[in-house]
Amino acid sequence: MTDAQRFRELFYQALRIRLVEERIIALYPSDVIQSPVHLSIGQEAVAVGACQELEKTDLIFCTYRSHAFYLAKGGNLKEMFAELYGKVTGCARGKAGSMHLTAPEVGLMGSSAVVASTIPHAVGAALAAKHLGKDQVVMAVFGDGATEEGVYHESLNFAVLHRLPVLFLCENNGLAVHSSQSARQRYAILEHARSYGLSAQHIADGYDLENVADTISGLVRRVRQIREPVFVEIRTYRYKEHVGPGEDFHCGYRQREEWWSWKQRDPLEQHPDLRDMMQPSIIKEIDEAVEFARASPFPPEEELLRDVV
Amino acid sequence: MMSSNVAVIPSLNAPDITTYGSRDEGQVISYRDALLWTMREALRKHDSVMIVGQGVDDHKGIFGSTVGLVQEFGADRVMDTPLAEEGMTGVAIGAALNGLYPIQTHIRADFSLLAMNQIINLAAKYKYMFGGRYDVPMLIRMIVGRSWGQGAQHSQSLQSLFAHIPGLKVVMPSSSQTILETYPAVIEAYRGPVISFEHRLMYDLQFHVDASWIGTTRDPFGSRLVRQGKDATIVATSIMVLEAMRAAGHLEKVAGIQCEVIDLHCVSHPDWDLVMHSVEKTGRLVVADTSWREYGVCAEVCRVVAERNPGCLQKPVVTLGMQPAPCPTAKCLEDLFYPDLRKFVDALATLVIGNPGHGVSLPDTQSMADVYKRFKGPF
Ligand SMILES: Cc1ncc(C[n+]2csc(CCOP(=O)(O)OP(=O)(O)O)c2C)c(N)n1
Numbered sequence: 211m212t213d214a215q216r217f218r219e220l221f222y223q224a225l226r227i228r229l230v231e232e233r234i235i236a237l238y239p240s241d242v243i244q245s246p247v248h249l250s251i252g253q254e255a256v257a258v259g260a261c262q263e264l265e266k267t268d269l270i271f272c273t274y275r276s277h278a279f280y281l282a283k284g285g286n287l288k289e290m291f292a293e294l295y296g297k298v299t300g301c302a303r304g305k306a307g308s309m310h311l312t313a314p315e316v317g318l319m320g321s322s323a324v325v326a327s328t329i330p331h332a333v334g335a336a337l338a339a340k341h342l343g344k345d346q347v348v349m350a351v352f353g354d355g356a357t358e359e360g361v362y363h364e365s366l367n368f369a370v371l372h373r374l375p376v377l378f379l380c381e382n383n384g385l386a387v388h389s390s391q392s393a394r395q396r397y398a399i400l401e402h403a404r405s406y407g408l409s410a411q412h413i414a415d416g417y418d419l420e421n422v423a424d425t426i427s428g429l430v431r432r433v434r435q436i437r438e439p440v441f442v443e444i445r446t447y448r449y450k451e452h453v454g455p456g457e458d459f460h461c462g463y464r465q466r467e468e469w470w471s472w473k474q475r476d477p478l479e480q481h482p483d484l485r486d487m488m489q490p491s492i493i494k495e496i497d498e499a500v501e502f503a504r505a506s507p508f509p510p511e512e513e514l515l516r517d518v519v
Numbered sequence: 520m521m522s523s524n525v526a527v528i529p530s531l532n533a534p535d536i537t538t539y540g541s542r543d544e545g546q547v548i549s550y551r552d553a554l555l556w557t558m559r560e561a562l563r564k565h566d567s568v569m570i571v572g573q574g575v576d577d578h579k580g581i582f583g584s585t586v587g588l589v590q591e592f593g594a595d596r597v598m599d600t601p602l603a604e605e606g607m608t609g610v611a612i613g614a615a616l617n618g619l620y621p622i623q624t625h626i627r628a629d630f631s632l633l634a635m636n637q638i639i640n641l642a643a644k645y646k647y648m649f650g651g652r653y654d655v656p657m658l659i660r661m662i663v664g665r666s667w668g669q670g671a672q673h674s675q676s677l678q679s680l681f682a683h684i685p686g687l688k689v690v691m692p693s694s695s696q697t698i699l700e701t702y703p704a705v706i707e708a709y710r711g712p713v714i715s716f717e718h719r720l721m722y723d724l725q726f727h728v729d730a731s732w733i734g735t736t737r738d739p740f741g742s743r744l745v746r747q748g749k750d751a752t753i754v755a756t757s758i759m760v761l762e763a764m765r766a767a768g769h770l771e772k773v774a775g776i777q778c779e780v781i782d783l784h785c786v787s788h789p790d791w792d793l794v795m796h797s798v799e800k801t802g803r804l805v806v807a808d809t810s811w812r813e814y815g816v817c818a819e820v821c822r823v824v825a826e827r828n829p830g831c832l833q834k835p836v837v838t839l840g841m842q843p844a845p846c847p848t849a850k851c852l853e854d855l856f857y858p859d860l861r862k863f864v865d866a867l868a869t870l871v872i873g874n875p876g877h878g879v880s881l882p883d884t885q886s887m888a889d890v891y892k893r894f895k896g897p898f
């Protein structure tokens with residue numbers, strides 16, 4: 211693949227995620243999606259870059275902000291919309307909503323709405339991979355806020371202690387809900403991670419599609435080869451409010467200028483020609499997925515007590 | 520296999536404790552050795568089994584229940600862990616999701632409170648929340664540390680916290696037999712998270728077991744009718760099953776009162792038909808649990824009887840459990856904190872005969888710990 215082809219491929223995947231989330235925003239006022247949504251608009255390059263080198267058999271554990279990772283890892287778009295609509299054809303039969311997307315068929319494991327709670331699952335899955343001789347790489351995806359939780363520390367320690375094939379991926383958007391990182395942290399994420407003996411890398415520009423993809427892909431290959439944990443922190447920026455479809459620059463916890471400076475470098479804004487070219491087919495795909503969701507049945511009553519234990 | 524520990528055989532006091540064991544066969548095994556045997560068998564039979572917990576590989580081996588296993592199966596499968604209850608439970612969940620069967624230990628049930636997030640928010644939810652697409656097969660062994668001044672943070676019996684949560688199965692083995700019937704079957708065939716409350720006071724006890732249990736189809740989660748009687752029903756958990764058997768034995772001997780005893784066993788999913796059938800027959804119910812009565816097993820049994828057939832009760836229900844306080848350490852207070860055999864017998868006699876001046880002689884022994892335990896610490 212030439213560099214230009216590769217860029218177009220990355221651009222396409224990021225644009226697809228953005229357009230899906232923009233459709234969610236458009237649909238939201240109609241109340242067909244009766245579940246909170248945590249949008250990744252502005253952060254698409256991270257998910258796209260993270261998944262380039264992963265096989266379907268490699269596992270990712272995510273958070274409530276997982277639309278982007280679900281799609282980048284290969285999750286089915288129809289099943290995603292159906293899930294948002296609360297339909298039985300959804301990826302979790304209408305029991306997950308936006309915050310718990312899952313696609314085990316492509317290795318997108320459980321997404322959890324409890325901050326940091328799936329980080330140890332990635333470590334445990336890597337322990338199983340090691341024990342059972344599987345060639346998997348497991349990725350733990352979490353935000354900057356998650357690094358404040360005790361279980362994060364417990365997970366890093368154990369992964370290094372037992373040399374497990376995990377890539378810890380910190381998607382740092384500088385915010386936890388409305389709190390800035392400096393108001394919450396007295397450590398530096400990278401230095402802290404290194405203190406466990408982890409090899410840890412920083413990607414300062416989470417909007418550089420190719421560099422994010424190249425760097426993380428290199429790290430995935432490295433984990434696959436050396437079968438030891440590796441850490442990467444990517445600085446990025448969230449456009450929308452923490453949860454919900456709107457913007458919240460008027461609320462005073464962050465400045466519109468900051469957004470503006472990121473937007474200047476937003477790859478999806480830089481190439482209107484590419485966007486115009488790719489948009490129609492993606493919109494068509496989204497239309498079909500939304501129609502699938504709309505036409506699907508809601509879960510029947512017996513679903514209420516199905517799969518409890 | 521045989522333990523050289525003090526051989527206190529409860530069946531001396533409670534002749535029918537071996538209802539499903541054949542005493543003539545003569546096989547006796549301690550609770551501890553039953554645990555050790557099931558752990559070894561699990562490791563031997565299933566490559567996917569891994570025992571993870573603080574100190575599982577040390578010379579004491581979780582009160583002897585994992586001792587020697589690291590030498591036999593290696594540190595990869597019998598794994599000491601950092602002091603990280605939440606993290607390690609999460610690791611166990613992730614491992615279960617990717618093909619292992621983790622057996623996790625908490626040397627005191629109290630320490631599992633640090634893992635509540637992973638147990639309740641994750642392990643119990645994975646299957647349902649993701650539309651049935653995942654199983655989290657794992658066994659979490661928690662030990663109720665009651666004994667010798669363990670106090671407020673080392674003795675709690677927390678079954679109701681977990682049994683409250685849909686998505687978890689909670690068992691309370693009351694004998695070597697129930698361990699042998701439950702653990703291998705669960706590990707072999709059940710695909711969800713199971714929490715087992717083992718009782719420290721029973722580790723040293725010897726039980727008659729029925730060797731023919733191997734390969735039986737007994738439901739590992741089923742409640743057990745361990746003694747038949749017509750005058751009152753005792754629904755009990757864990758070591759209170761033994762206490763119930765002692766009380767029932769005493770009452771039969773001194774007053775001809777016949778108590779039926781049900782070992783609830785799986786407190787999250789009891790066999791309510793078995794319970795109701797018995798209460799409808801006897802018309803009198805005593806619930807004896809190892810924990811607080813409020814919002815716990817005692818309360819739950821009452822709820823079900825009240826909902827299903829309150830009219831079958833000839834007398835108000837009697838419940839026995841811990842006093843509503845944290846556990847004290849002074850022996851004199853600890854003895855008041857836990858219901859003893861005298862109180863148990865007194866409550867039963869009052870219930871069956873119908874007034875407190877029942878005249879039935881009470882046993883000399885008071886505290887269950889006095890009878891069952893020769894142990895003088897420290898741990
Ligand atoms: C254990 C826990 N505490 C608090 C919350 C409420 N909460 C939801 S998202 C969030 C912020 C997390 O920030 P970060 O990890 O940086 O992820 P981001 O939302 O920025 O992607 C908080 C505090 C939660 N869901 N779980």
Ligand SMILES: [Mg+2]
Nearest residue numbers: 353354383385
């Ligand atoms: Mg953040």
